[in-house]
Amino acid sequence: MLGSMRYERRIQRSAKDVWQLVGAPERLHEWFPGIISSVVEGTTRSIVTGAGIPMPEEILVNDANQMRFQYRVTSPLLHFHRGSIDVIELAEQECLVVYTTDADPRTMALVIGGAAAEALDELQRQMELSSIDRGNH
Amino acid sequence: MGRKILFITTDQQRYDTLGCNGGELSRTPVIDGLAAGGYRYERAHPQSVVCMPSRSTMLTGQHPSTHGVWMNGVPLPESAPSVAAVLNDAGYRTAIIGKPHFEPFLDPFARFAENGFARNGTTGPHRGFEHFESATHGAAGPLHYSQWLARNHP
Numbered sequence: 060m061l062g063s064m065r066y067e068r069r070i071q072r073s074a075k076d077v078w079q080l081v082g083a084p085e086r087l088h089e090w091f092p093g094i095i096s097s098v099v100e101g102t103t104r105s106i107v108t109g110a111g112i113p114m115p116e117e118i119l120v121n122d123a124n125q126m127r128f129q130y131r132v133t134s135p136l137l138h139f140h141r142g143s144i145d146v147i148e149l150a151e152q153e154c155l156v157v158y159t160t161d162a163d164p165r166t167m168a169l170v171i172g173g174a175a176a177e178a179l180d181e182l183q184r185q186m187e188l189s190s191i192d193r194g195n196h
Numbered sequence: 197m198g199r200k201i202l203f204i205t206t207d208q209q210r211y212d213t214l215g216c217n218g219g220e221l222s223r224t225p226v227i228d229g230l231a232a233g234g235y236r237y238e239r240a241h242p243q244s245v246v247c248m249p250s251r252s253t254m255l256t257g258q259h260p261s262t263h264g265v266w267m268n269g270v271p272l273p274e275s276a277p278s279v280a281a282v283l284n285d286a287g288y289r290t291a292i293i294g295k296p297h298f299e300p301f302l303d304p305f306a307r308f309a310e311n312g313f314a315r316n317g318t319t320g321p322h323r324g325f326e327h328f329e330s331a332t333h334g335a336a337g338p339l340h341y342s343q344w345l346a347r348n349h350p
């Protein structure tokens with residue numbers, strides 16, 4: 060059975076603004092604290108983690124209409140992985156961001172999911188901070 | 197300040213591997229000498245059979261059900277009490293050298309402080325220890341000893 064983790068944050072910023080960052084896979088390291096670089100070539104994203112581990116990924120879905128991003132880590136560290144990030148509009152200046160991690164071995168869902176939760180915190184911090192800068196509050 | 201304290205722990209060692217506990221295969225004359233001149237507890241039990249929970253109990257004085265480290269891979273909360281912090285507050289200089297493993301080794305995103313010290317060129321402070329210098333079983337990984345090995349014996 061897969062391990063499955065889901066975290067979500069309600070962010071006081073328009074879904075469109077949040078998607079602009081979340082839907083740009085080459086900018087992952089800007090809001091994911093445990094990742095120090097991310098390079099995209101076609102549907103392949105190569106990230107380097109904070110521990111210096113290179114991790115190849117395949118981008119599966121990057122749908123600006125649904126505001127859904129899906130990817131999988133193709134490193135031999137995992138038998139299976141799928142990460143999904145959904146940005147859901149709640150109001151003009153409010154959205155819900157849901158980050159789901161499914162993985163085998165199950166432990167890796169905890170490892171990646173835990174880091175994803177911290178990434179959502181950082182995304183919320185950046186988005187709401189820059190929202191204040193723009194005078195939305 | 198009271199007397200100096202040196203607390204030595206070993207990993208994965210049965211009690212009967214020591215000569216003072218009846219072991220005949222290994223020769224352990226130094227520990228046997230310490231045992232002969234000190235106390236040898238015959239009814240002491242670790243609070244868990246695996247190392248992270250057991251070591252967390254040594255640091256905190258709490259049962260695993262209280263400190264929350266119920267299995268290897270579960271991090272000890274940074275807010276957990278620490279005997280090292282109590283001693284440090286009382287004026288002791290405190291250091292840990294060897295295998296702390298209060299935080300998971302499986303940490304590709306380097307979320308846990310223990311795994312970042314060697315890479316950042318620092319040695320704490322952490323969990324009440326002014327000096328925190330870590331190692332684990334193997335020669336690879338992000339901890340101080342493996343980084344030293346990679347630098348000096350590549």
